[in-house]
Amino acid sequence: MHLFFALLSGMLISAGIAVSKMIDPQKVLSFLDVSGNWDPSLALVMAAALLVYTLGYRLVLNKSTPLFDKNFYLPTKQHLDRSLLAGAAIFGVGWGLTGYCPGPAIAALPAASTGTAGFVAMMVLGWFIAGKIPINKRQQKS
């Protein structure tokens, strides 16, 4: 059940990325680049996803446990720190350079583009390096 629903979740998310055309980095850049022919589509994608998730989240949290696990795995950190701020800023720079964030880049891998593959390979290298060189002390993840 775990595997089936994890697969289905990934599939729905990337299908959404494809349907909304966010799989196309030029589409994302036409939102981020406010100097040109601006395209607000990305804002509507976020708004629709947020609406569904926020409403669903209210209903789900009335349950004490998820359907197929003994508890919820929710982030517990509340405070802002240097790692969060610097990391988010650096991520945005990379996003603005190509129009790729992790989801669309991975979803586009089956198109077998060398540019997409190179981006994803470097992203994985970035995860590896950041894991070795934490900005704050190492964070526990489950």
Place this chain on the structure above:
Amino acid sequence: MDNFTPFSALLGGSLIGLGTLLLLVTLGRIAGISGIVSLAIFQREGRSWRLAFVAGLLLGPLLVALVINDFSFSTPDLNSRTLIAGLLVGLGTAWGSGCTSGHGICGIGRFSPRSIVATMMFMTTGVIVASLF
């Protein structure tokens, strides 16, 4: 704004919302793509469900392509700009504990102050870089 596609944006966004919600309802997990994919690679514990999620990510657009009979979209050229961008996205999402899905949708959906600030931050630097360079 002649390239604005509101209908497909709302439909696609709703699917993304459903997918992220499904993972919360069934496995109790936040659907942060950077976190799930990186831990699928670098952490043994919990690898199987994360790999299944990644497989789903790879399959979704192919299924859509079968339905609409179109699998064409632009991809970046393999050059130094693309490679540097990939490295920065990797470093930034690891240090910043999330990306567009984890912070922008799941985090904001839970009204997490960290995610709201992180999303404002990467939106701001993203807009600045994309507009100037």
